[in-house]
Amino acid sequence: MKPYKIPESVLVVIHTAALDVLLIERADRPGYWQSVTGSLDAADEPLLATATRELFEETGIVADGEHIVLRDWRLSNVYEIYPVWRHRYAPGVTQNTEHVFSVEVPRGIAITLSPREHLNYLWLPYLEAADRCFSASNAEAILQLPHQVR
Template structure:
């Protein structure tokens, strides 16, 4: 069963181009990297690093990458079609937000069981493309957080 605590990682360049990946099980559902904790004790940062590696092949701790904890959380209702992944009665998830600045837009290695396509878009276009309202909102915050963490 999935733990209802997850991360959302907005991967971007200094120019604020954002990586979106398309879910394999929901064509047309474009999103940033997301994923649940593997254990209750796993930190949100460790979850972010692991999910970025699993979903894109990128190393969030590489010297040229800057992982920033935005110290924000969304609590949202889990879509009914995905509730079977959680324990009975779980209807909401807490999602912790991170940004990951990479030097430039590069092709990533997708996990084929999870994602089928990738695209780098300017942040405003990326926000419009996202299916999830919380993901879209996080991307609209990117210019502010990029400045706050002195990225770019």
């Protein structure tokens, strides 16, 4: 049996200097578009390590800390876990704490999706990207992008 997911995760908004945002389509829910998300692998995994790992696993982008730098917004959202995904968590767990990061990348960067997790990707201007997200906290983070990257 797979261990239960830890109800603490990261959200990584990937964007260009022009504020075009990369969205990826979930394989387990076609039509559900989002930024990179993922739970901690261990309770003591540092958030930056989780964000770096998830960014690479889901897009192939390597945050090297020099050319591609993850930015911790020091912002957390607590939200109700969608009922369709609650079976992944321990019985009685209904909320998740999500920590927000962003990363600016060159527009032409190669994207390599994890086929187990995602079907497609697209780049959209940030307002359109926010409208396309199924997750309210993801959409809100994208809307905050212009203020966060100044």
